[in-house]
Amino acid sequence: MTLRFLLALRMLFLLAGTSPPGRPAVLGVVVEAYRAHLGGSAVSPGATVYEGDHFSTEEGGSLRLRCNAALLELAEKSAALVRHAGDGAQGLEAEAELVQGTLVFSTAHASELEIEARQARIRPAGNGRTVAQVSIIGPKELHIYARRGALLFSYRGESKTINEGESYEVILDPPEDGSEKKQTTPSARRPPRAFLLVAVGAGATAAAVIVHENHGHKGMESPDRP
Secondary structure (H helix, E strand, O other), X not given: OHHXXXXXXXXXXXXXXXXXXOOOOEEEEXXXXXXXXXXXXXXXXXXXXXXXXXXXXXXEEEEEEEEOXXXXXXXXXXXXXXXXXXXXXXXXXXXXXXXXXXXXXXXXXXXXXXXXXXXEEEEEOOOOOEEEEEEEEEOOEEEEEEEEXXXXXXXXXXXXXXXXXXXXXXXXXXXXOHHHHHHOOOOOOOOOOOEEEEEOXXXXXXXXXXXXXXXXXXXXXXXXXX
């Protein structure tokens, strides 16, 4: 009997070590949703946001998520993936990958959130209230507007601080200038730039920053409401 008991106890320990994994980690909650989707299904305010969730909006739609103290907004015809940040060395808590369209984020701490778009990364340059808009406008083109607070933009090992109030069209992997190719030998040619910033008037983008204002009270209604 003692031997059977010991064998049974050992099996319990072995089974405990091979138990199935738990549910995905919780990242936040859906605050507002209008013509918005989680995966292929409509999403409503109050829904829990889990690790790896993929959100999208239809034409005329909008979505607002809260992840800890950070706020994320998707404009119409936009899509984003949310997950825990993989760069634990810098203390990042969460990140959102913008797949298409426009995303607006608001946060008070640099460690709360980082945005990825076309492999480029955008995050607050420091602690303090930061509000910014990131848009994908082409395969290698982004638009970034630092409405409040400064941003740190990085891509392929190069970085640039975007100060409060500045608005840029960002060209990733820009082509080399033709005149430079003619005047510089291959051995002396400078390494190609990772990105190019083209200043854009902030006034042209200010109206697009708070995306949910276009829908008024509709943003508070569930998309699956009859």
